[in-house]
Amino acid sequence: MxxxxxxxxxxxxLARLEITESDLEVMSQELSQILSWIEQxxxxxxxxxxxxxxxxxxxxxxxxxxxxxxDQADDILANAPERKDHFFVVPKVIx
Numbered sequence: 001m002x003x004x005x006x007x008x009x010x011x012x013x014l015a016r017l018e019i020t021e022s023d024l025e026v027m028s029q030e031l032s033q034i035l036s037w038i039e040q041x042x043x044x045x046x047x048x049x050x051x052x053x054x055x056x057x058x059x060x061x062x063x064x065x066x067x068x069x070x071d072q073a074d075d076i077l078a079n080a081p082e083r084k085d086h087f088f089v090v091p092k093v094i095x
Contacts, residue, residue, distance in 0.1 A: 001035045003028045 005024040008031060012019045019027060053060065073086040082089040 001039065002032045003035070 005028050008024050008028045009019070011031075012024075012027075077083045077086065077088065080088050
């Protein structure tokens with residue numbers, strides 16, 4: 001999949017990245033190569049292979065999910081610049 005400079009510029013704008021005009025051509029080529037490599041990976045037949053968590057077969061440690069340190073809201077909020085009840089007060093983000 002080939003990406004042109006306009007698409008890369010739009011992606012950069014959406015990602016809030018500042019890319020110079022001279023770098024757009026290089027970035028479009030590099031991103032196109034990455035997408036081509038991903039397309040090649042999609043062609044690999046992986047039928048019958050289990051997903052791996054490690055290259056070495058091992059059992060993952062499992063622990064019981066229990067609350068160990070609860071009821072510490074006052075300690076957690078001790079250094080908060082502003083708080084209300086047991087919550088942090090933050091500026092409104094969406095108007």
